[in-house]
Amino acid sequence: MRLVSYLVDGEPRYGAAVEGGVIDLTRRIGRDFSDVKALIAANALSDAQEAIAGATPDYSLDDLVLLPPVLAPEKLWCIGVNYAERNAEYKDNSDLPKYPSLFVRSMSSMTGSGQPLEKPKVSEQLDYEGELVIVIGQGGRHIPREKAWSHIFGMTLCNEGTIRDWLRHGKFNVTQGKNFDRSGSIGPWIVTSDELDPRGPHDITTRVNGEVRQQDTTERLMFPFDYLISYLSTFATLKPGDMIVTGTPTGAGVRFDPPRWLKVGDVVEVESSRIGVLRNTVAAEQ
Numbered sequence: 075m076r077l078v079s080y081l082v083d084g085e086p087r088y089g090a091a092v093e094g095g096v097i098d099l100t101r102r103i104g105r106d107f108s109d110v111k112a113l114i115a116a117n118a119l120s121d122a123q124e125a126i127a128g129a130t131p132d133y134s135l136d137d138l139v140l141l142p143p144v145l146a147p148e149k150l151w152c153i154g155v156n157y158a159e160r161n162a163e164y165k166d167n168s169d170l171p172k173y174p175s176l177f178v179r180s181m182s183s184m185t186g187s188g189q190p191l192e193k194p195k196v197s198e199q200l201d202y203e204g205e206l207v208i209v210i211g212q213g214g215r216h217i218p219r220e221k222a223w224s225h226i227f228g229m230t231l232c233n234e235g236t237i238r239d240w241l242r243h244g245k246f247n248v249t250q251g252k253n254f255d256r257s258g259s260i261g262p263w264i265v266t267s268d269e270l271d272p273r274g275p276h277d278i279t280t281r282v283n284g285e286v287r288q289q290d291t292t293e294r295l296m297f298p299f300d301y302l303i304s305y306l307s308t309f310a311t312l313k314p315g316d317m318i319v320t321g322t323p324t325g326a327g328v329r330f331d332p333p334r335w336l337k338v339g340d341v342v343e344v345e346s347s348r349i350g351v352l353r354n355t356v357a358a359e360q
Contacts, residue, residue, distance in 0.1 A: 076263040076266075077110050080096070086109065087104070095131025096133045139188075142260040149312070150180070153319065179252055183258055184258050187259060188354065192257055199239045201336065202327060202336060204231070211228075226303070227267060230264045232258065234252075235257040235259070240254070265348070277290070282340055284341075289325070299320065
């Protein structure tokens with residue numbers, strides 16, 4: 075199932091994206107499960123499947139304002155330096171990392187597919203990072219790696235947009251440059267694990283104005299999905315609806331000489347062949 079969140083007359087709703095449009099689940103089961111996060115927490119995917127059986131679409135996908143599929147996850151984890159050759163891009167002669175690089179983002183820094191990606195007034199250095207996202211279903215702490223796959227509800231996509239010259243304002247952190255309002259995006263939907271095996275392999279491609287900038291596969295991850303779940307749950311309880319943004323391949327704009335920053339009007343597409351396309355156009359901050 076492809077679960078999607080969206081606005082109708084300013085009201086957040088959710089549904090199932092199917093051929094021909096979207097079947098509204100808020101109308102059918104919203105009294106029991108108010109949003110996608112509640113559906114995940116209740117382990118109620120079968121209720122959603124029953125609700126759409128034999129139903130016809132209520133909306134055209136093109137007519138909807140899409141939101142990130144999980145509106146308010148408790149945690150939005152982001153992994154850095156996870157694909158082969160990414161460490162070499164830093165040109166600091168460092169050894170391969172023993173543990174994942176990790177930071178967090180607020181959901182206010184994310185928007186949905188088809189919505190403007192915001193270039194801030196204070197910087198010219200808006201950059202793209204196409205990434206695969208795993209969505210936690212069953213929560214837990216100290217999850218063994220061999221059981222981690224069963225904790226994945228599904229997968230989605232992220233453009234983990236970054237304001238490069240704000241990454242090192244402080245001595246230790248990258249938080250500022252990773253949390254500008256609407257600088258990134260998540261979507262267009264979650265493809266559930268019963269239809270998309272998280273074990274993969276999964277491809278990931280990022281395009282800017284149709285030009286391929288990033289392309290890789292999860293076969294080349296230094297820290298695979300099961301390891302990330304086990305590692306994160308060592309120190310934090312994972313909750314239903316939490317999202318883990320699993321790292322970007324080589325080829326971000328900052329790595330070109332000269333750097334290729336995103337400009338107003340640029341169209342950024344993040345695609346994985348078994349998930350879909352996350353598409354956003356860059357707009358100036360108002």
